Amino acid sequence: MLLHPDRLFPAEPGTRAIARALYTSVAQLPIISPHGHTDPAWFAINQPFTNPTELLIKPDHYVFRMLYSQGIGLQQLGIRNPDADPEQVWQLFARHFYLFRGTPSSLWLNYVFEKVFDIDQPLNAQTAAHYYKVINDKLAQPAFLPRALFERFNIEVLTTTESPLDDLRHHQAINDSGWHGRVLTAYRPDDVLDPDQPDFTNNLARLAELTGEDTSSWHGYLNALRNRRAYFKSMGATSTDHGHATANTADLSRAECETLFAGxxxxTLNTSEADLFRAQMLTEMAGMSVEDGLVMQLHPGCHRNHNGPLFERFGRDKGADIPVRTEYVKALHPLLNKYGNDPRLSLIVFTLDETNYSRELAPLAGHYPALKLGPAWWFHDSPEGMRRYREQVTETAGFYNTVGFNDDTRAFLSIPARHDLARRMDCAVLAQWVADHRLTEQDAFELAHDLSYTLAKNAYKL
Amino acid sequence: MLLHPDRLFPAEPGTRAIARALYTSVAQLPIISPHGHTDPAWFAINQPFTNPTELLIKPDHYVFRMLYSQGIGLQQLGIRNPDADPEQVWQLFARHFYLFRGTPSSLWLNYVFEKVFDIDQPLNAQTAAHYYKVINDKLAQPAFLPRALFERFNIEVLTTTESPLDDLRHHQAINDSGWHGRVLTAYRPDDVLDPDQPDFTNNLARLAELTGEDTSSWHGYLNALRNRRAYFKSMGATSTDHGHATANTADLSRAECETLFAGxxxxTLNTSEADLFRAQMLTEMAGMSVEDGLVMQLHPGCHRNHNGPLFERFGRDKGADIPVRTEYVKALHPLLNKYGNDPRLSLIVFTLDETNYSRELAPLAGHYPALKLGPAWWFHDSPEGMRRYREQVTETAGFYNTVGFNDDTRAFLSIPARHDLARRMDCAVLAQWVADHRLTEQDAFELAHDLSYTLAKNAYKL
Amino acid sequence: MLLHPDRLFPAEPGTRAIARALYTSVAQLPIISPHGHTDPAWFAINQPFTNPTELLIKPDHYVFRMLYSQGIGLQQLGIRNPDADPEQVWQLFARHFYLFRGTPSSLWLNYVFEKVFDIDQPLNAQTAAHYYKVINDKLAQPAFLPRALFERFNIEVLTTTESPLDDLRHHQAINDSGWHGRVLTAYRPDDVLDPDQPDFTNNLARLAELTGEDTSSWHGYLNALRNRRAYFKSMGATSTDHGHATANTADLSRAECETLFAGxxxxTLNTSEADLFRAQMLTEMAGMSVEDGLVMQLHPGCHRNHNGPLFERFGRDKGADIPVRTEYVKALHPLLNKYGNDPRLSLIVFTLDETNYSRELAPLAGHYPALKLGPAWWFHDSPEGMRRYREQVTETAGFYNTVGFNDDTRAFLSIPARHDLARRMDCAVLAQWVADHRLTEQDAFELAHDLSYTLAKNAYKL
Structure with missing residues (x-):
């Protein structure tokens, strides 16, 4: 057995009993996955996944960054290396699985091994071949096709993330297919908002083609963005997402906007002008959310592609994105002063800089009607990360200015594992607060349900 | 029953027993409240409080900021809205009381409901009318007059906070009344130290009137401040308090001071000059504390009135003050190099930026004889906030460079609730360290007493 | 009895039993002390320690900073005061020993009292004289000579820290003596890398003498540094150490280096140029580590000698070094982009700014093959500090990108106490993760051994 039924529950028996009862009440709730990076093609085409390595190692930057940190080259893991034998990659991974002790990856992966593939021996050099065979065989079965897994995982809704330049053909295909699985898109316009993106002008040209707007004028550019929002919304989108280096926002005059846009x-924008342009565009996006009701998400504070030589050779998303210190109070001031009191806006903010939980974000979310806090994100999507989040956010923002859980993953099979972990940790924290009489048991049962299901569904208008 | 007798104690039975024993030994100690914002007029005039809404909702920014964050307008809560019916406001509050789950407000309010008003049903839409009636009826009784409550709360000393421009008539009236309750003032000179205050020059004119000094000269200005300190001290004050945006201090030449003061x-001061002036004034205040022995408090690091539109309409103290990142090591360097080794100075520093507990403030307080750390403040005046404070401060600064608890409140009825919570949390932390044998039980009993009573009394010279 | 056998273990009985079992399995392992500041002369000369005050108070800045913070002058403690009577200093210390409640110093000192000197009464004013006599008498016995204690402490290897200008005569003497104790040096070149050191040019002249290189040229300077590294390595050194104000690194052209070096x-370097020079020198040191295999340690982020008047009178290392906010992601970028993917480099980074654990350092160490994280350092070398370290680092970096424990002390007698505390805390954390089924018990036993012994031995190539 890889998974203990009481995993992540407090050790003290009375508290554990409360946690278990709370968890039991929410364990079977459907999964609301309002933010993530799975590939909609999987559900549109519904072909078998290739093999264990392609499915579980190569899309999971948590996995290969740890292996890389211990001296295993990405090419050895088959990344940008078509000659790598997937079974040998799996062996290499298995031999080093001990590196993941104490990490959420080990908890997620063991869940996948036991609950999805029905394996009950620990992964190591000895069991690697058995694992590979079992998983490989199962992937060929109909029960392991993407749609079948989606249903088995009891996913009520799964949101992917696309550029405004995406034609959403896979979402269209899913809609056309008659399959009842609900796979929505979210509008992620970074590549048409960020003038530092290498393809920025090409992207604007493409945006003009898609919308018939003149994206060489500020006015036309905004209309084109609005047009694609409407298209995404017509395809089911309920949210936008924005990955910026900082949380900076601005509220400039139209003339200033036009000048920056021309630059x-x-x-010709210098670094601070480009930052100012992105800052202004967040406020523009908030304004459009006031109009069209799309929930706005902001994911700032990451130094992308920190490892230059690795980026040159292997490209982006290779585990070399590193969080940086992030400021929110001054940064969000222009946007919040313009729209923060408007009940039509819902802005969900995330952070990789946990110092902001108690200092900036909980105080802001506990005041502004338009602002809510996203869950513990990325490196902090982990048992201790979640505990810190609840302990540092709740006393100032309460539970109801938060939005439930996001899995934020491209590792499809890990989705139930991640939601299960989040539900367990929420119940563990609630149980401790029941045990020391900060919460009544009745309140805790309601909260467990809200944190596992209702808050995400409501916050994302699903 | 709203309050469990073991609330906030660790769940593990052995540890809980230690916590209970420690708490029992301090539960009945008198309250030392050395820093707060209650209205001295209450005790001077001793009239009944108006109604539950006026008493419990409108002075409590923790309460209305949470309600506001969930879309309830301040005008609906009766703020700047004389037409609001207080009982309807109470109903609105009661319907949304679930928002406070997991916050210290719910713990404080339930304490007030049960211990002060003897209500034992949970507050919600169904019980709201009953609550209103019970509380309203009691407020009309002599036992619920301010002085009677002061005595019932077992308050040994209560300190309010006044501007040097205040004539302290209410404190005078209390002294003259023959009532034995000890209500002291503290000298809070922000409005005559901060050139960015809109009324700064008027305030200096008023200061001249009150003191007979020429506040248009640097020399006369300092004398006037000194004069009012002496007056406050003669009225019983033992401390000053300073609410600055940053912790910056300076040690300028007299010529530089005179130039800045003229500006x-x-x-005509620009932003950084105004900051430098305030920085210098903190060092001046420290120098005057060396002379007159008033304990100096510094409360920096808050972005005040972050919500511009709300401030325009409703004014200050409406729940829109947001903590910002704060630096102490460089900031306090000039003041500490001048007076930090002087045993006549006692400077108590607070923070809203918890990252400073272990990094800057505990190391500073564990070295400088003049420096002590104030308790977990404002948003961090909460169970988890207090736990973080003890866990992050104690190992470097010990217990004896801290100063006990401050309630810092304008919500008079919450004072016993807040002190009770602080005593419980201190005993909970001590109990854990006894249980894992970091402290002896005998030491913990002494510490519980010191943290609940002695440290505050000594640190504030009460 | 001063020490409970279950100290620092979790209170919950099941978890405590796991912690006890884990600890029992590692308690007797030899001590690897790969970084510290003991005096090699002790082991070269092997003379008795003078008296309890010289041995336990005067070299321990944790001790006298706390006493100083409570108004006890350093001269009263015998620092720079040859007239002070050591027994009276001991009395003063004993009377104030209560100040250390809740600090690691009290745990370390009680360990020394009980385990090294076999005293079982608490230290206080009444027992001070007894303590002084017992310790003083024992220090005169052969069993309390430095080498005898080294052996009794079961130290497998002890590393001291020397300047490249040191001739390592004491290490030579130890080697020549035939004593089997392994006392190594580490190469700490701050005084020849930092142009802001008052003796910088003299130091370079001395470096030229020692190496025969022309240290007035950039080329000769680098060669001289390389030459001394080789000498240190020939004497057994396996590591270098760098104490910089920031973590800044640079990767400049040769021409830029030569210009900066000339300045x-x-x-003639201004502040930012001097910082840039130091930044470049870290990258140079990393390059030399790639060549010679010396493990590189970086200890940044401290404001040294914060208390000017105290520094004037008593000099450095008097408890007035204060941590400051520190940045790593941008700072280390030049070095890591040059050498971070090179398996020949091993860079161990420390921090006094705990906000970096989860935000910057664990993500960096969980990616770069060349980077590892040093243990909780200095003010954070404490039970809560270690707990925060494990909880904030492990989920992202795992255990195997960390390097075990450093005692980092000049208080020789505290070495076993500090390692014992670290082993207990690691076992306590592991036990909690076993108890909530995040780790298997088998994995935890392996980890306890690795954290207590193997990781340090491997990371420092010992």
């Missing part, structure tokens, strides 16, 4: 098009 | 009077 | 020699 962005001409490629 | 402050003329209203 | 450093001429004493």
């Amino acid at each position: 962005a098009l001409a490629g | 402050a009077l003329a209203g | 450093a020699l001429a004493g």
Whole structure:
């Protein structure tokens, strides 16, 4: 057995009993996955996954960054290396699985091994071949096709993330297929908002084609963005997402906007002007959310592609994105002063800088009607990360200015594992607060249900 | 029953027993409240409180900021809205009381409901009318007059906070009344130290009137401040308090001071000059504390009135003050190099930026004889906030460079609730360290007494 | 009895039993002390320690900073005061020993009292004289000579820290003596890398003498540094150590380096140029580590000698070094982009700014092959500090990107106490994760051994 039924529950028997009761009440609730990075093609095409390595190692940057940190080259893991034998990669992974002790990856992976593939021996060099065979065989069965797994995972709704330049053909195909699985898109316009993206001008040209708007004018550019929002919304989107280096926002005059936009098009903005343009665009996006009701998500504070040589050779998303210190109070001031009191806006903010939980974000979310806090994100999507989040956020923002759980993953099979972990940790924290009489048991049962299901569904208008 | 007798104690039975024993030994100690914002007029005039809404909702920014964050307008809560029916406001509050789950407000309010008003049903929409009636009826009784409550709360000393421009008539009236309750003032000179205050020059004119000093000269200005300190001290004050945006201090030459002061009077200082003036004034205040022995408190690091539109309409103290990142090591360097080794100075520093507990403040307080750490403040005046404070401060600064508890409140009825919570949390932390044999039980009993009573009394010279 | 056998273990009985079992399995392992500040002369000369005050108070800045913070002058403690009577200093210390409640110093000292000197009464004013006599008498016995204690402490290897200008005569004497105790040096070149050191140019002249290199040229300077590294390595050194104000690194052209070096020699660098020079030198040191295999340690982020008047009178290392906010992601970027993927480099980074654990350092160490995290350092070398370290680092970096424990002390007698505390806390944390089924018991036993012994031995190539 890889998974103990009481895993992540407090050790003290009375508290554990409360946690178990709370968890039992929410364990079977459907999964609301309002933010993530799975590939909609999987559900549109519904072909078998290739093999264990392609499915479980190569899309999971948590996995290969740890292996890389211990001296295993990405090419050895088959990344940008078509000659790598997937079974040998799996062996290599298995031999080093001990590196994941104490990490959420080990908890997620063991869940996948036991609950999805029905394996009950620990993964190591000795069991690697058995694992590979069992998983490989199962992937060929109909019960392991993407749609079948989606249903088995009891996913009520799964949101993917696409650029405004995406034609959403896979979402269209899913809609057309008659399959009842609900796979929505979210509008992620970074590549048409960020003048530092290498393809920025090409992207704007493509945006013009898609919308018939003149994206060489500020006015036309905004209309084109609005147009694609409407298209995404017509395809089921309920949210936008914004991955910026900082949380900076701005509220400039139209003339200033036009000047900056001209510079962005001409490629003449310096670093601080480009930052100001992105800052202004967040406020523009908030304004459009007031109009069209799309929930706005902001994911700032990451130094992307920190490892230059690795980026040159292997490209982005290779585990070299590193969080940086992030400021929210001054940064969000322009946007919040413009729209923060407007009940039509819902802005969900995330952080990789946990110092902001108690200092900036909980106080902001505990005041502004438009602002809510996203869950513990990325490196902090972990048992201790979740505990710190609840302990540092709740006393100032309460539970109801938070939005439930996001799995934020491209590792499809880990989705139930991640939601299960989140539900367990929420119940563990609630149980401790029941045990020391900060909460009544009745309140805790309601809260467990809200944190596992209702808050996400409501916050994302699903 | 709203309050469990073991609330906030660790769940593990052995540890809980230790916590209970420690708490029992301090539960009945008198309250030392050395820093707060209650209205001295209450005790001077001793009239009944108006109604539950006026008493419990409108002075409590913790309460209305949470309600506001969930879309309830301040006008609906009766703020700047004389037409609001207080009982309807109470109903609105009661319907949304679930928002406070997991917050210290729910713990404080339930304490007030049960211990002060003898109500034992949970507050919700169904019980709201009953609550209103019970509380309203009691407020009309002599036992619920301010002085009677002061005595019932077993308050040994209560300190309010006044501007040097205040004539302290209410404190005078209390002294003259023959009532034995000890209500002291503290000297809070922000409005005559901060050139960015809109009324700065008027305030200096008023200061001149009160003192007979020429506040248009640097020399006369300092004398006037000194004069009012002496007056406050003669009225019983033992401390000053300073609410600055940063912890910056300076140690300038007299010529530089005179130039800055002239600019402050003329209203010509730019942002950094105004900050430098305030920085210098903190060092001046420290120098005067060396002379007159008033304990100096510094409360920095808050972005005040972050919500511009709300401030325009409803004014200050409406729940829109947000903590910001704060630096102490460089900031306090000038003041500490001048007076930090002087045993006549006692400077108590607070923070809203918890990252400073282990990094800057505990190391500073564990070295400088003049420096002590104030308790977990404002948003961190909460069970988890207090636990973080003890866990992050104690190992470097010990217990004896801290100063006990401050309630810092304008919500008079919450004072016993807040002190009770602080005593429980201190005993909970001590109990854990006894249980794992970091402290002896005998030491823990002494510490519980010191943290609940002695440290505050000594640190504030009460 | 001063020490409970279950100290620092979790209170919950089941978890405590696991912690006890884990600890029992590692309690007797030899001590690997790969970084510290003991005096090699003790082991070269092997003379008795003078008296309890010289041995236990005067070298321990944790002790006298706390006493100083409570108004006890350093001269009263015998520092720079040859007239002070050591027994009276001991009395003073004993009377104030209660100040250390809740600090690691009290745990370390009680360990020394009981385990090294076999005293079982608490230290206080009444027992002070007894303590002084017992310790003083024992220090005169052969069993309390430095080498005898080294052996009794079961130290497998002890590393001291020397300047490249040191001739390592004491290490030579130890080697020549035939004593089997392994006392190594580490190469700490701050005084020849930092142009802001008052003796910088003299130090370079001395470096030239020692190496025969022309240290007035950039080329000769680098060669001289390389030459001394080789000498240190020949004497057994396996590591270098760098104490910089920031973690800044640079990767400049040769021409830029030569210009900066000329300015450093001429004493004409401004603050930011001096910082850039130091930044470049860290990258140079990393390059030399790639060549010679010396493990590189970086200890940044401290404001040294914060208390000016105290520094004037008593000099450095008097408890007035204060941590400051520190940045790593941008700071280490140049070095890591040059050498971070090179398996020949091993860079161990420490922090006094705990906010970096989860935000910057664990993500960096969980990616770069060359980077590892040093243990909780200095003010954070404490039970709660270690707990925060494990809870904030492990989920992202795992255990195997950390390097075991450093005692980092000049208080020789505290070495076993500190390692014992670290082993207990690691076992306590592991036990909690076993109890809530995040780790298997088998994995935890392996980890306890690795954290107590193997990781340090491997990371430092000992």
